[in-house]
Amino acid sequence: MDPISLLEQEQLAQLAKFRRIATGLLLLMAIVFVVTRRFELAYPWLALVRAFAEAAMVGALADWFAVTALFKHPLGLPIPHTAIIRRNKDRIGVSIANFLEHNFMTREVISEELREVDFAAALASWLESPGNGRRLAQQLAGTVPALLRMVEDKDVGHFLQQRAAAALQDVRFAPLLGELLALLKAGGQHQRVFDHVIELAADALERNRPYIRQKIHDKSPRWLPKSIDEKFFERLLEELNNILDEMREEDSEWRGRFEFAAENFIDNLKTSPEYEARLARMIHNTMAQEEFRGYVTQVWRDIKARLLRDVRAEDSKAVGRLEQALVALARALEQDRAVSAKLNQWLRGFATETIVHRRGEIAQLVERVIRKWDGETIARKIELHVGKDLQYIRINGTLVGGMVGLLLHLAAQALT
Template structure:
C-alpha cells in the first residue's frame, strides 16, 4: 500500500530541501575524501618533519570518525552499501514495533483524561459559535447548506418508511389523549375568565338578527297561521302575533345584553358550569367525545389534508433549495444571526455550552482513545517505508549529515590528542 497523497514528494519546498540534502551529502563526502587524502599525504611526508605526524593522526582519526558517522546515519534508514549487515535499516526493520509504540505513546501521553480536559477547557466553544453565527456571510452559507440538504432529507424520509412510522405514532398519541378532562379544564378556565359572557352576547345577537330577518319572520308567521282558528286568520292575527313575539324577544335580548347582573346570565352560568362538570365526570360524555375523535381521525378528508400539507411543505423546501424562493433562507439567516447575538450576550449560556461540550468530548475521547491508538498503528504499518524514509531524509537528513562533519572534527581532535599524548610520552 502506498503512502497517502500528502506524503508524496512533489512540492516546491520538498524539491528545494532535496537539492540542499544532495549538496550537504556531497560536501560531507568531500570532507571524508579530503581527510583520507590528507592522511595519505601526511604519512608519506612524515620522514621529512615530525609535524606531519600530528597532521596524519588528525586526518586518520577524522577519516575514521567520518566513516563511523556515515555508517550510523545510513544504517538508520537503509543497509550500508546494500550489505545485509545486522542492525541496519533500523526504521524499516522495526516498522511494526515503531507503529505500535507510536500509537501507544499517543494514547498514553496525548489522550489522557487530565491533559485532554485541561486543553478542552482552554477553548471557548460558546464564544466561537456565537462569533461564527453572528457573521452574516457564514450564516448565509450555513442556511444555504441546510437548504441543500432539505430535499434529500425529505426524500430519505419518504423512502425509509419514517413518514409512515411518524404518522402512526402521531395517530396513536392522539388516540391516547383523553379529551374529556382536557375539554372540561379548558371550558372551566374559559368560564373563570368571564369569556363565556361575551359568547352569550354573541349568541343573543345572532338569534336576534336571525329572528328579524324577513325569511325567518315569514316562516314563523306560517307556523302560527297554521295553528290559528279561521276567524282569527281573517283578522290577520298571525302578523300581529309575529310582530309581538319579535318585539318581546328583541326587548328581552336588549335587556340581557345591557344588564350584567340579569338573572338569565346567572342561569346561563349555572348551565355552562353544570355541562363542564358533567363533561369531566360523566363516562357517557367521555365516550361520545372519544367516538367523535375516532370518527374524525378515520375520515379520508383528514388523511387527504395531511398529504396535501406534506406535499406543499415538500414543494416549498424544494423551491427554497433551488433558490426559487428566498423566504426560508432569509428566515434561517435572521434566526442564525439572532441566535449568535443572543449567545454572545449570555455568558451563563456560553459557560453551559462549554461545560457540556467538554464533558461530551472528554467522554468520546476516553472511550475512543484505544481505537485512535490502533488506527494510528495500523496506518503506520500500512505505509510504504521507502517513501516515508525518503520524506524523513528530505526533512531532517540535512541535519543528520552534519553529524558526519561533527564526527570528522571530533574524531580528528581526539586522534590528535591521543597522538600528542603518545608523542610526549615518547619524549620522556
C-alpha cells in the first residue's frame, strides 16, 4: 500500500473518531434535556441544566448542519446552498490556483525562503557520504548506452557532417592557418621541421644506396666501365651529403631560403584572396565527398563502441573519472567558500526564476487536476484534511451553545 493511502486511512480514522465524539455529545445533550424536562417540576434547579442542554442541542444541530452542508446534502435532502464544495469544485480550483500563484509563488516569497538554504553544503555532504559519489557516477554513466541506442549511426554521421559544414562555412581558413603558422614560426618550430626534413633525406639516401647504384648502372651506356659508374655513384652521394651538411648549418643559404619561403607563404595565407579561395574550395570538396561522410560515421562508431564497452565494464574508466570529478567537486565546495557562494547564488536564482516564470503553468496544473476530480472526490479529500478540525467546531458549538442558553435563561429569570 502506498504512503498516500496509508495517510488517508489515518485521516479517515481520526475523522471518524471525532465525528463520534461530536455526535455522542449531541445525543448526551438530548438525553439530559429529556431527563431534566421530565423531573424539572420536582426539582426546579434542573431548569438550569435543561436550559444548557436545550441550547447545546441547538448549537450542535446548527454546527452539524453547517459542517455537513460543506461536503454533502444534510440527510440527503437537496437543500439550497448545501454540498457547497461538491457543487463549486471548479470555482474552488480556480481560487486555490490563484491563491497559490499570487501568494506563494512570488519572487519575494521564494527568494526569502531560499535565502538560508545552503545547496552547496548539502551537495558536498551528500557526495562525501560513502558510496554516494560512486552510485551517482554509475547512474550517470548508465544513461550512456540508452542515449547511444537512441541514435542511428548514419544519422549521427550525417548530422555531424552538416553541423561541421555549417560551423565551418563562415570560417576564413587561410588567415587562421597563417596565424597558426606564424605562431609556430615565432617559436622556431619551422626550423625544427627543416632539420627534420634534412635528416629524413639523409636517412633515405643511406637506406637506398643499393637502389641508387643500380639505377645509375642501368642508365649508363653499356660500353662505360663499371668502375666509372661506381666512381660517379660515390661522387654523387658525396655531393648530396655535402649539400645536406651545408643545409644543416645555422647560417646556410638553404636555411635562409627556407626562412624567406616560410615568411612569404604565411603572408600569402594572411592576405591573399587566392589562397583563401583555394583552401576553402579544398575543404569544401573534401567534406562533400561520400568517403568523408563514411569516415565520420566510422569514427563515431568507434567512439560509440568504446564508450559502450567501458561503461559496462566492472572497472569502468568513465565511472572512475566521474567519481573522481564528483569527489573533487565536493571538496572544492567545502574548501572554497567563494565557489560555494556562487553555486548557491546560481541555484537560488535558477530555482526562483524557474518557479516564478512557470508559476502560471503550475497554477493551471492545480486547476486542471481539481477540475478532473469529480465533486465527491474533492469533497472527500478536503474533508479528510480538515474534517477533524470541523468536528471540533461541532463540539465547541455544543458547549458554547449550552453556555449561551444557560446565560439567557439566567437573564430571563433575573428580568421576571
